[in-house]
Amino acid sequence: MFVLSFVPSLATADEPSLVDWTQHRVEAGIIKPLGERAGSRFSRSRPPPHESRVRVTQTTLSRDMQGHDFVPFSVDVRFGAGNWQRDDIIGCVYRASGNLFVKRGDAYFPASLLLGKKVDPVSGVCQAAPARS
Amino acid sequence: MRRRGMPQILRQWAARALLASMLLGSALITAMSLPYFDFETLPPFVIEKLPLRFESLWLGALRIHVAAAALGFPLCLLLMTRASQRRANWHRWLGRLAAVLVLLALLPSGVVLAFDAKGGRIVTAGFLLSAAIVAGAMIVGVRAARRRDLILHARAMRYVVGQMSVAVVSRALIVGLDAASIDPSVAYVAALWAPVLASAVVVEWFSRRPNFGHPNRVQLVERIRRELSPLVLVVRVRAFFRPITGDGR
Numbered sequence: 001m002f003v004l005s006f007v008p009s010l011a012t013a014d015e016p017s018l019v020d021w022t023q024h025r026v027e028a029g030i031i032k033p034l035g036e037r038a039g040s041r042f043s044r045s046r047p048p049p050h051e052s053r054v055r056v057t058q059t060t061l062s063r064d065m066q067g068h069d070f071v072p073f074s075v076d077v078r079f080g081a082g083n084w085q086r087d088d089i090i091g092c093v094y095r096a097s098g099n100l101f102v103k104r105g106d107a108y109f110p111a112s113l114l115l116g117k118k119v120d121p122v123s124g125v126c127q128a129a130p131a132r133s
Numbered sequence: 134m135r136r137r138g139m140p141q142i143l144r145q146w147a148a149r150a151l152l153a154s155m156l157l158g159s160a161l162i163t164a165m166s167l168p169y170f171d172f173e174t175l176p177p178f179v180i181e182k183l184p185l186r187f188e189s190l191w192l193g194a195l196r197i198h199v200a201a202a203a204l205g206f207p208l209c210l211l212l213m214t215r216a217s218q219r220r221a222n223w224h225r226w227l228g229r230l231a232a233v234l235v236l237l238a239l240l241p242s243g244v245v246l247a248f249d250a251k252g253g254r255i256v257t258a259g260f261l262l263s264a265a266i267v268a269g270a271m272i273v274g275v276r277a278a279r280r281r282d283l284i285l286h287a288r289a290m291r292y293v294v295g296q297m298s299v300a301v302v303s304r305a306l307i308v309g310l311d312a313a314s315i316d317p318s319v320a321y322v323a324a325l326w327a328p329v330l331a332s333a334v335v336v337e338w339f340s341r342r343p344n345f346g347h348p349n350r351v352q353l354v355e356r357i358r359r360e361l362s363p364l365v366l367v368v369r370v371r372a373f374f375r376p377i378t379g380d381g382r
Contacts, residue, residue, distance in 0.1 A: 037177070041165065041177075041308075042158075042161045042162060042165050042304045042305075042308065043162075043165045043166070043177075043178055043304065044178055044303075044304065044307070044321075045176070045177040045178035045181060046177075046181055046251075046317045046321075047307065047308075047311040047317055050314070079311070079314060079315075079316055079317055080313075080314020080315070080316075081314055082314065082316050104183045104184055105183070105184035107184070113175070113180065113183075114180060116174040116175045116176065116177075116180065117174065117175070118173065118174065118175060
């Protein structure tokens with residue numbers, strides 16, 4: 001055990017962990033732009049949440065059918081002092097490109113959908129390829 | 134000179150304040166609804182609905198509903214003013230336009246939207262109840278106007294405007310309940326049902342009051358009849374020009 005602690009890690013000290021990286025990416029790519037977009041509204045759309053938190057639902061990378069690595073995440077929201085509402089947004093972020101996708105119904109869309117862009121669903125993303133036996 | 138009592142003055146100012154706040158609310162809703170006509174982007178209200186069963190139908194219904202409400206609600210408010218009621222011809226034509234807008238555009242599109250309302254069946258039921266009140270009252274009101282039953286016409290139209298005011302009151306409640314940290318799913322249901330029921334109760338309560346809007350109901354009807362009569366209009370026009378012609382002797 002003592003010897004193992006001297007073996008250099010593959011990750012450098014400056015490099016954030018996968019969980020930290022995912023959280024930062026989701027906050028920068030989804031939470032922050034959504035917060036900036038939500039102004040004072042006199043509409044029937046849901047008021048912006050008072051608090052949001054990113055939950056990385058898997059601490060290891062998954063690989064999709066095309067061989068790209070991704071990390072799934074969820075965004076929970078809270079209104080006032082109420083309980084956290086889990087899975088308000090479900091999606092995944094790709095490790096290499098940083099691309100974000102969110103789930104709507106049974107399909108995954110580029111996260112820009114949440115910011116009002118008209119985008120089509122992308123098939124095969126955020127779905128892990130079946131494990132090889 | 135006729136002296137008006139303090140309660141009557143207060144009532145008039147309250148009515149004017151209500152009218153002004155509804156007009157302001159209607160203008161705010163219209164301003165907030167403009168993004169629905171930007172065909173390149175999706176507004177937040179649409180995004181949170183996705184995926185929709187019949188997206189094109191729903192979006193079309195939303196745009197028709199918003200456009201009809203943007204025109205119809207201020208028009209109905211205008212028709213409630215004495216200034217409009219004094220101009221019988223204008224009142225009649227604007228009333229016809231409002232009735233067509235409400236019955237052929239606002240209500241059918243609203244019914245389509247109601248079936249995909251967020252909040253589930255209870256919210257769908259709330260929207261459908263409001264639509265039924267508006268449709269029923271509008272039909273009763275139009276038929277009453279054609280029979281010159283002005284009391285029933287006024288009462289029915291108060292129901293229509295009362296239900297249309299739900300759009301403003303409901304949004305104000307959503308903002309207020311959010312500030313009070315009420316869960317949006319609960320706030321949405323409360324902010325719909327409370328004004329739908331309250332406006333119907335308030336209209337009925339006011340309509341049953343013997344002295345509502347005027348000290349004497351018979352006097353009011355007579356006054357409106359006089360104002361609607363074309364003969365009286367001719368007499369008024371003649372009375373207006375007489376002093377001028379008189380001076381020209």
